[in-house]
Amino acid sequence: MEDARLEEGKAEAAGIEDSRVEGPGLEGARAEDLEEIDTIIAELEVSKGKGNLILCVVNAPAYRDGIIRAFSGRFKAKIIPVEEGEDVIQSLKSGDFGGAEVLIWTMPEKLTEDLSNALNNFRELFYDAGVPSLVFSSQRFLDDVIRSAPDFWRYRGNYYELKGLDRGQAFEAIDALATSLRYQSKEDLLRRRRINEYLLEKVNDEKNSAEILDELGRISHILGEYENASKYLKQELKLSEKVSDILNVARALNNLGILARDTDNPAEARRLYNRSLEIAQTLGDKSIISTSLHNIGLLAQDKGDIAEARRFYGESLKIKQELGDISGVSSSLHNLGILAWDTGDIAEARQLLDESLKISQELGNKIGVAFNLGQFALLEEQEGNLEKALETIRHSEALFLELGSPMTEVARKVRERLEKMVVNEKMREERLLEAHRR
Amino acid sequence: MPKAKSLKEAYNNLVVEPLETEEEFRDFYVERPEKAPSPIEELKHRIEISDRSEKYLFLGFRGSGKSTELNRLLDMIDPDRFLVVSYSIRDQLNVSDFDFRDFFVSMALMIYERALAEGVDLNEDIEEDFNDFIKRVTNVSVEEVIRSRAVAVGLPPSLSEFILLKLGREAKTREYVRKELEMQISDLIQRLNWLIVDVEDKTDKKLVVIVDDLDKLTRIEQAEEFFYKNYELLTQPSCFVIYTFPIPLTFNPYFENVRPAFDDAIILPQLPVINRDGSRNETNLGFYRSVVRNRMEDHLIDDAVLDEAILSTGKLSEFVSIMRDATIKAYRNKRERIAKEDVESALEKLRRTYDRTLTEAHKRRAMEIHESKEARDLNKDDGISRELLFSLTAVEYEDENGRWCDVDPLLLPLVEKWKMRD
Numbered sequence: 001m002e003d004a005r006l007e008e009g010k011a012e013a014a015g016i017e018d019s020r021v022e023g024p025g026l027e028g029a030r031a032e033d034l035e036e037i038d039t040i041i042a043e044l045e046v047s048k049g050k051g052n053l054i055l056c057v058v059n060a061p062a063y064r065d066g067i068i069r070a071f072s073g074r075f076k077a078k079i080i081p082v083e084e085g086e087d088v089i090q091s092l093k094s095g096d097f098g099g100a101e102v103l104i105w106t107m108p109e110k111l112t113e114d115l116s117n118a119l120n121n122f123r124e125l126f127y128d129a130g131v132p133s134l135v136f137s138s139q140r141f142l143d144d145v146i147r148s149a150p151d152f153w154r155y156r157g158n159y160y161e162l163k164g165l166d167r168g169q170a171f172e173a174i175d176a177l178a179t180s181l182r183y184q185s186k187e188d189l190l191r192r193r194r195i196n197e198y199l200l201e202k203v204n205d206e207k208n209s210a211e212i213l214d215e216l217g218r219i220s221h222i223l224g225e226y227e228n229a230s231k232y233l234k235q236e237l238k239l240s241e242k243v244s245d246i247l248n249v250a251r252a253l254n255n256l257g258i259l260a261r262d263t264d265n266p267a268e269a270r271r272l273y274n275r276s277l278e279i280a281q282t283l284g285d286k287s288i289i290s291t292s293l294h295n296i297g298l299l300a301q302d303k304g305d306i307a308e309a310r311r312f313y314g315e316s317l318k319i320k321q322e323l324g325d326i327s328g329v330s331s332s333l334h335n336l337g338i339l340a341w342d343t344g345d346i347a348e349a350r351q352l353l354d355e356s357l358k359i360s361q362e363l364g365n366k367i368g369v370a371f372n373l374g375q376f377a378l379l380e381e382q383e384g385n386l387e388k389a390l391e392t393i394r395h396s397e398a399l400f401l402e403l404g405s406p407m408t409e410v411a412r413k414v415r416e417r418l419e420k421m422v423v424n425e426k427m428r429e430e431r432l433l434e435a436h437r438r
Numbered sequence: 439m440p441k442a443k444s445l446k447e448a449y450n451n452l453v454v455e456p457l458e459t460e461e462e463f464r465d466f467y468v469e470r471p472e473k474a475p476s477p478i479e480e481l482k483h484r485i486e487i488s489d490r491s492e493k494y495l496f497l498g499f500r501g502s503g504k505s506t507e508l509n510r511l512l513d514m515i516d517p518d519r520f521l522v523v524s525y526s527i528r529d530q531l532n533v534s535d536f537d538f539r540d541f542f543v544s545m546a547l548m549i550y551e552r553a554l555a556e557g558v559d560l561n562e563d564i565e566e567d568f569n570d571f572i573k574r575v576t577n578v579s580v581e582e583v584i585r586s587r588a589v590a591v592g593l594p595p596s597l598s599e600f601i602l603l604k605l606g607r608e609a610k611t612r613e614y615v616r617k618e619l620e621m622q623i624s625d626l627i628q629r630l631n632w633l634i635v636d637v638e639d640k641t642d643k644k645l646v647v648i649v650d651d652l653d654k655l656t657r658i659e660q661a662e663e664f665f666y667k668n669y670e671l672l673t674q675p676s677c678f679v680i681y682t683f684p685i686p687l688t689f690n691p692y693f694e695n696v697r698p699a700f701d702d703a704i705i706l707p708q709l710p711v712i713n714r715d716g717s718r719n720e721t722n723l724g725f726y727r728s729v730v731r732n733r734m735e736d737h738l739i740d741d742a743v744l745d746e747a748i749l750s751t752g753k754l755s756e757f758v759s760i761m762r763d764a765t766i767k768a769y770r771n772k773r774e775r776i777a778k779e780d781v782e783s784a785l786e787k788l789r790r791t792y793d794r795t796l797t798e799a800h801k802r803r804a805m806e807i808h809e810s811k812e813a814r815d816l817n818k819d820d821g822i823s824r825e826l827l828f829s830l831t832a833v834e835y836e837d838e839n840g841r842w843c844d845v846d847p848l849l850l851p852l853v854e855k856w857k858m859r860d
Contacts, residue, residue, distance in 0.1 A: 182622065182625060184570075184574075188567075188570070191563045191566065191567055192567070194563045195561070195563045195564055195567060195632060198561055198563065198564075199632065199635055202635055202636070202639045203635060208676070326620075326621055327621060363621050364618075364622075
């Protein structure tokens, strides 16, 4: 009995610990985002009765809506969706905030000239309101604000960048390689590396050497050895330029772009993708055009520019379907699934991810299967199906491990979190059952 | 192989098979006339001097002697500089259910088998990876091969032989391989090229692959699918490759798109025995006479009877086949030599078969070809001329005055009959 009380006490303590990071709309949020949200709450608390302006970047609308729900549970809030400049001016000038403690603004995906002028020229209205404003926008919107509405930008109080649902790095949208690399296990991948290193010594033909370097670069990339990958891909680019193998130049640029994105250099990635696209368009090589479009779409998605991402993915998907590039279609569907999820359309997300998963399974593309299962695990978690989420992430983690992917670590973290949540959930149920018995 | 002294021996010497052994070449091979020489010597020189691993199409009507010429090439290529892998798809695969994916599996396995036979010490990783990949895409396990060894009579097959047997005989295996390779064909070609690089490096020889009988795919659609839809894949192996190519496909306008992808299209011309103007081509007649004279003593057939057989067929394999048929007829009739009626009887039998199998559309087109000496389809949906060429009912000839077409000389009496009827 004593032990049971002790356990109950521990569970309560764990519950208190978790209550800080849980809440309606915040399921699956990253720990660092929850930290940031706590700070925003603190800032809003101290800003009560003052017209402080706080900016918050969230790319996925569905995630943003979850956060707003969490704030609305904490503060009496008035939510003001903004489409054009007049919405901002009229709302602030009316002075009728219905007794709200916080004004929560949601900005559109793109900053129009009209909205930019309104923010820049009427910025003091925010302070005159006497109620703190929390302005949500995408990364792209904020980038445009910094460029086009500098006065508004300077006028702000603090600003926050939330990363999004804790899919982990592995479960973000998938980039598209210029040529696919299928392998069965880490041993298989390492053997391919040995073969290519051996062949690099044997082959005299520069075109063949460039192809070998390409594969060595991609293998290093998969293994997370970015410096090696960069070294091989740069050699490939140089050699392809030397022998005027323009198509391979475009391929190498694309792969270097992926590397730049993965090493947090989106501007360089965009430059490389654009060059690759330009060459591919000149050559009329539809395969590389579709790959470049896909990867540019991914950069747009990173910045929260959902419409732009959807447009690029759509164009890329159309070409892949024309070419019968089933593997490429699978990665497009995967990313479109994540976009649907980001906009809160869970049913659409499920359908697209399911299609992508089926194709990956049919093709025996284990890495594609692992990514899709990872997404499904997070979807199940978000919907409260913890047992199913745990089962799915275990499958995904096993595949990543088998393939020697650095994503194994991310899947492991998600699995551990889910295991903890399942245990907590069971303990909570037991407590409730015990209370009911008493 | 001595000249036949009797009809019985003559019958056995008149085999419609390509010449293969040194003895067969020494005794039976007939040099082509000076004005229409075999292109094999030139091909041999190209291979010897080329720095690149070139890909060639080798064209010729069925039965025109392509396989014999390729067998000659095999003997002519310097074995100290080149390793030749020569095989017929008829021996390895199912020509009535043929697909480019089966083809590339067979090519990779033939190269691998040859490497093993030569005792090439392949790179361990490359060999292991190749075996893993092949087992995966064919769904064949080592256990299965071992089980087959347990029940096999005679020499047990190797893994490659076992897979090739299954590919050739089992529709289920072909279906599995095709599905597996649907999206992995480039992976297979990559493995093939890894093997090629390693074999060439270890033997210090260039690899030459000769693929015979691709012109014998049973349906024209199959041949078009293989050569026209997948021609880019055919240029990807990193060694010399000679593909036999069905000549009727050259009458498809698409041939002009495909042809530049290969380094050369080498043609073994059909030697006409009747010129375009209807006169006899004595030089070529001499070539065909020698084919028979090299195989039997002169007393077994008169020149006049022999000439009738030649003029009524005008195609090497058909001519040899008619002679064989006439020989058995003469033998059964207890003659000492082949008589005119034996030849006529054999010819008539073959004519009746053609007459029965040709449709009215084919017959009308055959008459048009005979009149115009051209065999063109009316539009891209019309395949009648190509079908006639594919079945050798129509033949394309080449001489110093260029190319022209005519119906098979065997059918000329039938053409006259059809004209009268119309």
